[in-house]
Amino acid sequence: xxxxxxxxxxxxxxxxxxxxxxxxxxxxxxxxxxxxxxxxxxxxxxxxxxxxxxxxxxxxxxxxxxxxxxxxxxxxxxxxxxxxxxxxxxxxxxxxxxxxxxxxxxxxxxxxxxxxxxxxxxxxxxxxxxxxxxxxxxxxxxxxxxxxxxxxxxxxxxxxxxxxxxxxxxxxxxxxxxxxxxxxxxxxxxxxxxxxxxxxxxxxxxxxxxxxxxxxxxxxxxxxxxxxxxxxxxxxxxxxxxxxxxxxxxxxxxxxxxxxxxxxxxxxxxxxxxxxxxxxxxxxxxxxxxxxxxxxxxxxxxxxxxxxxxxxxxxxxxxxxxxxxxxxxxxxxxxxxxxxxxxxxxxxxxxxxxxxxxxxxxxxxxxxxxxxxxxxxxxxxxxxxxxxxxxxxxxxxxx
Ligand SMILES: Cc1cc2nc3c(=O)[nH]c(=O)nc-3n(C[C@H](O)[C@H](O)[C@H](O)COP(=O)(O)O)c2cc1C
Numbered sequence: 219x220x221x222x223x224x225x226x227x228x229x230x231x232x233x234x235x236x237x238x239x240x241x242x243x244x245x246x247x248x249x250x251x252x253x254x255x256x257x258x259x260x261x262x263x264x265x266x267x268x269x270x271x272x273x274x275x276x277x278x279x280x281x282x283x284x285x286x287x288x289x290x291x292x293x294x295x296x297x298x299x300x301x302x303x304x305x306x307x308x309x310x311x312x313x314x315x316x317x318x319x320x321x322x323x324x325x326x327x328x329x330x331x332x333x334x335x336x337x338x339x340x341x342x343x344x345x346x347x348x349x350x351x352x353x354x355x356x357x358x359x360x361x362x363x364x365x366x367x368x369x370x371x372x373x374x375x376x377x378x379x380x381x382x383x384x385x386x387x388x389x390x391x392x393x394x395x396x397x398x399x400x401x402x403x404x405x406x407x408x409x410x411x412x413x414x415x416x417x418x419x420x421x422x423x424x425x426x427x428x429x430x431x432x433x434x435x436x437x438x439x440x441x442x443x444x445x446x447x448x449x450x451x452x453x454x455x456x457x458x459x460x461x462x463x464x465x466x467x468x469x470x471x472x473x474x475x476x477x478x479x480x481x482x483x484x485x486x487x488x489x490x491x492x493x494x495x496x497x498x499x500x501x502x503x504x505x506x507x508x509x510x511x512x513x514x515x516x517x518x519x520x521x522x523x524x525x526x527x528x529x530x531x532x533x534x535x536x537x538x539x540x541x542x543x544x545x546x547x548x549x550x551x552x553x554x555x556x557x558x559x560x561x562x563x564x565x566x567x568x569x570x571x572x573x574x575x576x577x578x579x580x581x582x583x584x585x586x587x588x589x590x591x592x593x594x595x596x597x598x599x600x601x602x603x604x605x606x607x608x609x610x611x612x613x614x615x616x617x
Pocket of ligand 1: 480482
């Protein structure tokens, strides 16, 4: 029998019991919450961003909106939430106490100073003296904060990100992770700037700027506060493809450990991030929606997956999909697929594939009494019909 994989993970110089970390956000808003999460089995937690005591962090109400499927499943989530409401002294006490009770779990302090770099150093010194394992710089919050010259307005500017990282690295004795915003044109430039500033690792991504929807009766975008709305940060399953792409670019640009973030809600999502270069993953929205308990299925699923594939730990699969990425120009254009009929008996005759091919493709499919038939001469191999097929009748075949 194969020896079961272990989930212990190396993140730069740090070791975690497993690669599942709570991202900075509502699930890490208090010491009591982080303790409960560690008891449930989370490997680490990034504290809700700690800011200077005087900073205005009055939150809006409501401050969330959700895009849901008909069965209530979450596709995407918007928030306009600000930073931790707790004081620095509260967090200093909590970090000390949590690390005493959970020495093996990784506790990362997310910090955001104001425009004076010294305030970043003050925060960094306070949290590291309290005993946190690493510091994460929040230079990526997309709403509210950028107007004050902070958050994403630092993270969108390579010079500023280099300077702020350098400022904190100058006083840091624990690893400094820089949390990047996806709201930029080229994340590799930003990752490179963080590395030049002395970052020990990268966390990516923070939420994606968005306007989740508009109430078509009241003409007000959501979430509406007193009849008005303001753009927010998008998170949850819908942003996973954006996070994956960003992480793969960062991994190909800098030789630093990466925490992959964005839409992780199942162990398979975590594996995808790891295959594209992440050492560990962070989770926020999925825990807000379903609670800390999701960690059990994530840990079990990842252990099973690694064991079945005969990998000893998550470290062993890190970056294994990176050499499968090419430029568009370098892709093989001679490969052509077509839809093969896997079994006419499972075809529901819904006609979706015919419509898609007729109005969004190459008019290559027809329905006959015997089921779907393909005109190979017309088929261009785009694959749309296979994607819209809800029953698995159409499957990919090589020409
Ligand atoms: C309600 C809410 C509050 C958040 N607050 C913070 C924060 O204080 N600091 C921070 O760095 N990121 C914050 N985030 C961003 C998350 O840490 C994470 O980067 C983002 O939500 C994407 O991950 P997810 O899809 O797993 O939620 C927040 C996200 C949400 C949904």
